[in-house]
Amino acid sequence: MDNPNFKSGFVAIVGRPNVGKSTFLNRVIGQKIAIMSDKAQTTRNKIQGVYTTDDSQIVFLDTPGVQKPKSKLGSFMEESAMSALKDIDAVLFMVSAVEKRGAGDNFIINRLKTVQKPIYLVINKIDQVHPNDLLPIMDTYKKALDWAGVFPISALQGNNVDELLADLTNHLPNGPQYYPEDQVTDHPERFIVAELIREKIFRLTRQEIPYSVAIDIEKIRKNENGKVQIQASIILDHDSQKGIVIGKKGAMLKKIGTLARRDIEDLLGSKVFLELWVRVQPGWRDKNSILKELGYKKNDY
Numbered sequence: 001m002d003n004p005n006f007k008s009g010f011v012a013i014v015g016r017p018n019v020g021k022s023t024f025l026n027r028v029i030g031q032k033i034a035i036m037s038d039k040a041q042t043t044r045n046k047i048q049g050v051y052t053t054d055d056s057q058i059v060f061l062d063t064p065g066v067q068k069p070k071s072k073l074g075s076f077m078e079e080s081a082m083s084a085l086k087d088i089d090a091v092l093f094m095v096s097a098v099e100k101r102g103a104g105d106n107f108i109i110n111r112l113k114t115v116q117k118p119i120y121l122v123i124n125k126i127d128q129v130h131p132n133d134l135l136p137i138m139d140t141y142k143k144a145l146d147w148a149g150v151f152p153i154s155a156l157q158g159n160n161v162d163e164l165l166a167d168l169t170n171h172l173p174n175g176p177q178y179y180p181e182d183q184v185t186d187h188p189e190r191f192i193v194a195e196l197i198r199e200k201i202f203r204l205t206r207q208e209i210p211y212s213v214a215i216d217i218e219k220i221r222k223n224e225n226g227k228v229q230i231q232a233s234i235i236l237d238h239d240s241q242k243g244i245v246i247g248k249k250g251a252m253l254k255k256i257g258t259l260a261r262r263d264i265e266d267l268l269g270s271k272v273f274l275e276l277w278v279r280v281q282p283g284w285r286d287k288n289s290i291l292k293e294l295g296y297k298k299n300d301y
Contacts, residue, residue: 007056008175009089011168014112016104019096020124024155025049025062028165029184052181056169059178061088085111089172090118090148092164097129097152101140109144118148118171122164127154190217192267197232197260197276204256205244213241227271230264234278245278253278 013021029049049060085091093112095105112119121141126134134152142150149167153160194215201213219231234245234256246253253276261274 003055005055005174006177007169007172008058008178009172010059010061010087011090011092011172012061012085012088013092013094014085014108015094015122016096016099016102016108019094019099020155021062021094024092024094024122024124024153024161025060027155027158027161028060050179050184051165052177052179053169056172057177057179058165058168058172085115088115088117090120090168091115092120092122092168093145094122094124095141097123097125097134097137105141112145118168119145120164120168121145121147121150123150123152124155126152126159127157189268190220193217193220193230193264194232196263196267197234197256199263200256200259201234201245204252204259213237213245222270227273228264228268229273229275231275232277234276236278236280237282239280242278242280 013025015021026049028051049062051058051060091112093108095101121138123134123137123141129137138150138152141147148171149164151160151164151167153164155161194217197215198213214235216233216235217230218233220228222228236242236245244252245256247255257274257276261272264274265272
C-alpha cells in the first residue's frame with residue numbers, strides 16, 4: 001500500500017426489518033448484491049459489500065433485520081445480526097422515517113450500548129416524509145446513544161449518502177486495502193444468484209408466499225459456448241405454495257426465471273441458461289440438517 005494515510009475498516013449496518021439496509025448497501029456499492037423487497041426480513045445472511053475509493057475502503061456487513069425469532073431460522077438470523085457487532089470499526093444504526101420508534105429499535109439500542117466504536121444514527125426514507133417532520137424524528141433518538149453522527153438519508157434516491165460516507169471514512173483507522181479495488185463482495189457467486197432468484201419470488205408472489213422459501217443452487221457451470229448453465233431448486237414449506245410459484249401452465253415459474261436470469265447475466269457478465277425446479281420440504285426452517293445444507297450455519301463468520 002503506497003498511501004500511508006489509507007483508511008479502511010468494517011462497518012455493520014443494523015436495524016429493524018424493512019428499514020432499507022439492503023437498498024442502502026446496493027446504492028453504495030453501485031450494483032445489486034443484497035436482496036431488495038418491500039417485505040420485511042428478506043436478508044438472511046450477513047452480506048459483505050466492499051466500497052473502495054482512492055484513499056479508503058469500507059467493508060459493509062448488511063445484517064438480517066432484528067426481530068423476535070419464531071423458528072430456528074429466525075434464531076439464526078438474529079444471531080447473525082448481533083455477531084456482526086464483533087470486531088467492527090463502526091456501526092450504522094438505520095431507522096425508517098416513516099415508522100415510529102418501537103420495541104425493536106429499543107432492543108437494538110440496548111445491544112449497541114456495549115459497542116465501544118462510533119455509532120451513527122441513519123434515518124432512511126426521508127423522501128417519503130415532509131422535511132418539517134424530520135426534526136421530531138431526530139429528537140426521538142437524539143438522547144438514546146452518544147451518536148458519532150446523525151444523518152437523514154434516502155437510500156433510494158441517494159440524498160446525503162455521500163456525506164454519510166465521507167464522515168464515516170473520517171472515523172475509520174488507517175489500515176490496509178483488504179480487497180482488490182474491483183471486488184464488491186466476498187460472497188461466492190452462487191449465494192448472490194440464489195438471492196436474486198429469491199427476490200423475484202418475493203416480488204412476483206407478493207402476499208401469497210411468506211418467508212418459507214429458500215433457494216438451493218445445485219449446479220453452476222460454463223459450457224463450451226461460454227454460456228453459464230444454472231440449475232436451482234425453489235424449496236417451499238407447504239404443498240399449497242407449489243401451485244402459486246409454478247402458476248397456470250408454468251407461467252409464474254417462467255416469469256421468475258426470466259427476471260432472475262436478467263439480473264444474473266448482469267452479475268456474471270455472461271449469457272445464462274437458468275433451470276428452476278420447485279420442491280416441498282415441510283418444516284425446513286426448523287430442521288438443522290436442511291438449514292445447514294442451505295448455508296444457514298452458525299459460527300460461519
